[in-house]
Amino acid sequence: MNEIATKIEARFSELGVKVQPSEIETRLDQLINKYKVPPEEARRNVINYFLKQHNIPKTEFFAQRETPVVKVTDIKENEKWVTLRGKVIQLWESTHESVSQVGLLGDESGTIKFTKWTKANLPQVEEGKSYLFKNVITSEWQGQFSIKLNKTSAIEPLKEDIEVGSTPVEHRGAIVDIQSGSGLIKRCPECNRALVKGACGEHGKVEGIYDLRVKAVMDDGDKVQDILLNREVTEALIGITIQKAKEMATEALDQSVVLDLIKSKLVGRYFIVSGKRLDRFILVDTISQDIKPIDEDIKRLLATAASPVAQEA
């Protein structure tokens, strides 16, 4: 409780307001100990009380002064305050009056959706121009990240032109699953979407075009990474052409023979992939079985496993 009081006092004094620590403590004590309010709720209540007393807008109190400058691909957590240097790639039509601008912005590492609230009262941004987006908040929906610009955010135009790209990433791990929709599939001739039971989500029943692809899950023991192999990569890796895959499926009267072959060659083995990130996937350009010699690793690990005392010291 003391700790909470000290923190509240410190924050207020940063804003140039002197609040008596004893008064904070009395209020906290009453709420927490007498009225059994949870500490977090009590803290909030006390802060709000003093904000009102001194007429300080809430946003000023809660605004963070310096938020870390990050790259688009570093955004991996919901509700984090960050600062981004990025170029506005595209502006979309706002669907609601509460949104003043919405679109896509990007930096060297990748792209991300942004939403600028009308209430934020920020200057308009233009397509193709680069800005410093200060103090924006990250947000996650269904595993996808976006940033929101609100009252506490700021936009500063940059002179330089930020090159939007997505640098290829390398990833190592074992393939632990091949997902449905892999193997020999059919695509809609109109929109290239994968057909489900011979029908396209957009165009209904169509005569599909065969394609070969793999959606796999890679796992390095710490985290999982979805990867996507297109036809060329799949053909080279599995060692069959799409023509051969079609023949196999026709012969067996079953497309799943192709999937079984893919699984038997990939699942449970270690691979190194490289490619560009797209949403939760890596679009794989190159993939090879991980055959890096392991002797070095063994020596290094043995050294730590065998000398526990030295480790401890």
Next chain:
Amino acid sequence: MADGGFIREVAHRIFAAEFKDANLQAREGSDQYSPQYLLTPTGAKCNRVFIVGTLTEKEDMGTESEFWRGRIVDPTGAFFVTAGQYQPEAAQVLARTTPPEFIAVIGKPNTYTTKEGNVMTSIRAESLQIVDAATRDRWVVDTAKHTMARLEKLKGNEPDAVKAREHYSTNVENYRAMVAQALESVRAQ
């Protein structure tokens, strides 16, 4: 699929000797759909494991439908792996494989308490595939690396580490020796 904030569970790397010692199973959350975890002595909280070893025995234990059980050996001991009618693909692979053979298994940890009160662990296979010797050696090194990292974390205050320490009174030296032994076995002669 990754809809609705669903995040796929990581497949943990555990040596057989450690997996055998594990007996603390817990559910996170309270409804029947919340995931179940097995906490191992070095503090791996696993809902999924990835193991590679040598299939040495297999047996169809089923009465009406097939229910396969295999014994998979790594440098530190043996895992029991099961695949029944709800894991048809894994069961098929197990059914047509003749031991000895290198096998990779991705599956869910399971525990079973005997009448005597001993907890037996096994893995219910989600996927099971034949692999090569190089993959097996790489797994041993990978698992050694992860086990060492967990032993290091065991000194700290992360909840899983604290829980593991309290429940197992983990003998760090024993597991360190287990890792060393596993590594020695794959070292180039």
